[in-house]
Amino acid sequence: xxxxxxxxxxxxxxxxxxxxxxxxxxxxxxxxxxxxxxxxxxxxxxxxxxxxxxxxxxxxxxxxxxxxxxxxxxxxxxxxxxxxxxxxxxxxxxxxxxxxxxxxxxxxxxxxxxxxxxxxxxxxxxxxxxxxxxxxxxxx
Amino acid sequence: xxxxxxxxxxxxxxxxxxxxxxxxxxxxxxxxxxxxxxxxxxxxxxxxxxxxxxxxxxxxxxxxxxxxxxxxxxxxxxxxxxxxxxxxxxxxxxxxxxxxxxxxxxxxxxxxxxxxxxxxxxxxxxxxxxxxxxxxxxxxxxxxxxxxxxxxxxxxxxxxxxxxxxxxxxxxxxxxxxxxxxxxxxxxxxxxxxxxxxxxxxxxxxxxxxxxxxxxxxxxxxxxxxxxxxxxxxxxxxxxxxxxxxxxxxxxxxxxxxxxxxxxxxxxxxxxxxxxxxxxxxxxxxxxxxxxxxxxxxxxxxxxxxxxxxxxxxxxxxxxxxxxxxxxxxxxxxxxxxxxxxxxxxxxxxxxxxxxxxxxxxxxxxxxxxxxxxxxxxxxx
Numbered sequence: 001x002x003x004x005x006x007x008x009x010x011x012x013x014x015x016x017x018x019x020x021x022x023x024x025x026x027x028x029x030x031x032x033x034x035x036x037x038x039x040x041x042x043x044x045x046x047x048x049x050x051x052x053x054x055x056x057x058x059x060x061x062x063x064x065x066x067x068x069x070x071x072x073x074x075x076x077x078x079x080x081x082x083x084x085x086x087x088x089x090x091x092x093x094x095x096x097x098x099x100x101x102x103x104x105x106x107x108x109x110x111x112x113x114x115x116x117x118x119x120x121x122x123x124x125x126x127x128x129x130x131x132x133x134x135x136x137x138x139x140x
Numbered sequence: 141x142x143x144x145x146x147x148x149x150x151x152x153x154x155x156x157x158x159x160x161x162x163x164x165x166x167x168x169x170x171x172x173x174x175x176x177x178x179x180x181x182x183x184x185x186x187x188x189x190x191x192x193x194x195x196x197x198x199x200x201x202x203x204x205x206x207x208x209x210x211x212x213x214x215x216x217x218x219x220x221x222x223x224x225x226x227x228x229x230x231x232x233x234x235x236x237x238x239x240x241x242x243x244x245x246x247x248x249x250x251x252x253x254x255x256x257x258x259x260x261x262x263x264x265x266x267x268x269x270x271x272x273x274x275x276x277x278x279x280x281x282x283x284x285x286x287x288x289x290x291x292x293x294x295x296x297x298x299x300x301x302x303x304x305x306x307x308x309x310x311x312x313x314x315x316x317x318x319x320x321x322x323x324x325x326x327x328x329x330x331x332x333x334x335x336x337x338x339x340x341x342x343x344x345x346x347x348x349x350x351x352x353x354x355x356x357x358x359x360x361x362x363x364x365x366x367x368x369x370x371x372x373x374x375x376x377x378x379x380x381x382x383x384x385x386x387x388x389x390x391x392x393x394x395x396x397x398x399x400x401x402x403x404x405x406x407x408x409x410x411x412x413x414x415x416x417x418x419x420x421x422x423x424x425x426x427x428x429x430x431x432x433x434x435x436x437x438x439x440x441x442x443x444x445x446x447x448x449x450x451x452x453x454x455x456x457x458x459x460x461x462x463x464x465x466x467x468x469x470x471x472x473x474x475x476x477x478x479x480x481x482x483x484x485x486x487x488x489x490x491x492x493x494x495x496x497x498x499x500x501x502x503x504x505x506x507x508x509x510x511x512x513x514x515x516x517x518x519x520x521x
Contacts, residue, residue, distance in 0.1 A: 051242055066489055082486075083489055084486040084492070087520065088266060092264070094204070094206075095202075096261055097214075097218075098260065100167070100208075
């Protein structure tokens with residue numbers, strides 16, 4: 001009886017966790033890129049403060065544009081900023097001629113295609129869409 | 141100088157584009173502020189506003205054109221049309237940038253002078269919480285220069301460090317308090333601003349110096365009267381002719397969770413020019429609640445002009461001149477402060493609505509006290 005209850009509890013929990021896992025984001029890099037990244041690294045890359053991987057190769061970040069749900073989640077989870085704060089941050093750099101924000105693409109499929117074809121690219125997608133064409137570098 | 145710089149910029153750009161068309165990548169972006177304001181009673185004027193609702197004073201529309209010319213070279217130009225200038229567009233800056241390395245960037249042409257923490261994006265209201273940065277501190281009559289800038293970024297321990305060094309000149313026309321328009325010469329502009337940033341903490345220090353030549357009719361007249369009276373050294377104190385001036389700034393920003401604290405202090409030394417020295421500061425505290433930010437700003441400005449006729453004998457022959465000069469010196473002393481309360485609402489991903497009420501107090505002349513209410517819509521695109 002107890003074991004059955006425990007098993008049903010476990011299966012209930014795994015269903016719940018599976019539900020949550022599909023709302024999570026995975027930061028992806030090209031399959032040829034074996035770099036390991038912390039959340040701080042990802043934040044600095046997407047804020048333009050880190051321009052090279054640890055191995056010296058330059059980084060090309062790609063953002064999901066605002067119409068894709070992952071963008072808002074990424075802003076919060078990786079950058080700890082609201083969309084307006086991110087926009088304000090980049091405005092300061094763009095309008096002083098000091099920097100440009102990462103390129104934007106409007107679907108996970110396009111982001112995967114971009115990362116798969118660029119050895120220096122880094123992007124993020126809904127974890128449920130992860131496949132073998134790209135490598136997971138960090139889960140958020 | 142201005143025409144030559146712009147002409148050479150425009151001569152250079154087509155040449156560069158012609159040689160690397162495939163690498164050229166032109167980007168248009170921009171920002172706009174539509175602001176309306178009014179003081180609360182008929183006799184009050186403040187920051188160019190009167191008690192009649194004014195939509196032009198702080199409104200502006202800007203277009204930025206940037207082009208990545210490849211191999212680390214880029215061209216940037218920003219065109220701004222300001223309501224207070226009858227919406228006449230003017231090039232705020234136009235420069236070429238070159239990335240010497242990952243850490244060093246050189247800018248050449250007309251560019252922003254990094255006097256203050258918010259200098260780089262002074263006109264981009266969307267980028268900060270006020271409608272305009274506190275005018276007590278942000279009141280230098282020019283904010284760009286023609287020349288060379290170098291920006292060096294590095295890491296010092298856990299801090300991101302940015303050192304911005306500049307050298308150049310500014311000869312833009314300015315409007316004096318009297319309403320006269322004059323063309324000063326800020327030559328041999330030299331200085332640097334150093335910013336350290338770690339997470340939520342930003343520290344800044346800046347120092348700039350220049351040789352100033354400024355022709356103010358009232359002061360020229362005063363100077364010639366003193367020369368005629370035989371006091372050439374006193375006369376020269378009222379003339380700004382290649383006189384060394386300097387500016388120092390300290391800034392702090394704490395942007396932690398939902399709280400924002402910004403403070404800046406500046407000191408302007410205009411000795412021997414007949415203009416007063418200025419000490420200014422502000423402290424602004426804001427709290428974010430969802431997509432609204434509420435804030436309070438407190439600031440003060442002290443202008444002081446030293447007694448330039450301290451060593452002149454108090455004889456009858458000089459009585460009128462002494463009195464007139466003493467009157468001018470007294471008129472340049474100033475002690476003012478202000479308190480602002482405001483709210484910013486990010487109602488849209490790229491647009492915010494702002495409301496601000498400021499109470500301004502002139503400790504030496506109550507007649508100048510004013511209360512100003514402003515509303516603004518800002519956006520970037």
